[in-house]
Amino acid sequence: MAIHPEIAKILATLPAPDGSPLNPEAMRAHEESMVAPLEERLPLHSVEDLTLQTSAGQVPVRIYTPVEAETYGLLVYFHGGAFFLGSLDTHDHVARSLARETGHKVISVGYRRAPEAAFPAGLEDCYGVVRWAAGQGQRLGWDGKNLAIAGDSSGGTFVAAVAAKAHDDGFAGITHQVLFYPSLDLDFDVDRYASLRENAEGYGLETAGLKPFNSFYLESGADPADPLVSPIKREDLSGLPPALVITAEYDPLRDEGELYGYRLKEAGVDATVSRYAGSNHGFVQNFSWIPEFHRAFRETGDFLKRD
Incomplete structure (x- = not known):
């Protein structure tokens, strides 16, 4: 089907990329x-900011409770x-919706970002919070069942x-x-996946922008050949947790996400694409x-309700 008309309206207002260097501070601001x-955000029982020692x-x-x-x-x-880019605030509405629609207590991670923090700082922060949560069941009111992880784009x-x-x-x-x-393959060879060419321009994220947008991370020491940087390069996917991989029709990254899901299935993982x-x-x-x-x-x- 065609791009959703409401998305098309927004895309029509975006300026064409001019090739200027990216300015992280200005883009974050x-x-x-x-x-x-705050008064316009989805209300929940409680929202609490903490700094964890991990x-x-x-x-x-x-x-988010x-x-x-x-x-x-x-x-x-x-x-x-x-x-x-991204922060606890810019993705606050995503975390609130996840909490509301799943019924889970959501812990959103304010991990360290490139270029100020070199690889693997952000990844270690995320992993550290997961291990912290696993050890804080009583404090968090954990039911002892689901300990799930979720993320969008580079969070994925x-x-x-x-x-x-x-x-x-x-x-x-x-x-x-x-x-x-x-984003599962930071080797941006445009011939690697058909969606990199099919959805190269006009849909917000453009294939030509992938390399400069990810350059801060890669220049901080993240090697695209490392499976912790490009998870699709991991040879053995067996034994990983059940997965839900959600992709977008008009996304240059669509095919790598779907291939990862299919590879998980082939490895015996319960995976849905x-x-x-x-x-x-x-x-x-x-x-x-x-x-x-x-x-x-x-x-x-x-x-998350599935056994």
Whole structure:
């Protein structure tokens, strides 16, 4: 189907890329300026900001409790932003919707970003928070069942990498992984996946922009050949947690996400690949107010209910 008309309206207003160098500080400031005021955000039982002491050091988090209850499943969330953008605030609405639609207590991670923090700082922060959550069940009101991880775009990269690190460390506590239009191959050879050419221009995220947007991360020491940087390069995917991979029809990264899901299945992992027709990269963050795309949160909730 064609790109959703509401998305098309927004895309028509975007200026064409002019090739100017990216300015992280200015781009972050612009993102933060778009954050909705607190009174306009989805209300939940409680939202609490904390700084945790983890194996990676101190990490800021925001904990979302959807309703008052005795126990909860836990969902640790890693925001997107090409490893240098995004924050607890810019993705606050995503975490709130995840909490509301899944019924889980959501722990959103304010991990260190490139270029200020070199690889693997952000990844270690995410992993450290997952291990912290696993050891804080009583404090968090954990029901002892689900300890899920979820992330969008580069946050999806961290989901796959954290799941792999946990497996290799012998930590079996992660029960589910949810990847929204993940970036799983940071080798940006345009002939590697058909979607890099099919969706190269005109849909928000453009194939030509992938290399410069990810350059801050790669120049900080992240090697695209490393499976913790490009998780699709991991040879053995067996033993990883059940996965839900949600992709967007008009996304240059669509095919690598779907291939990863299919490879998980081939390795014996319970994996579901769900493509959202008419959507583009970033739709969970940017267009979840459209009912067809808000469904991604409900699909996540349904996935977390599966045994």
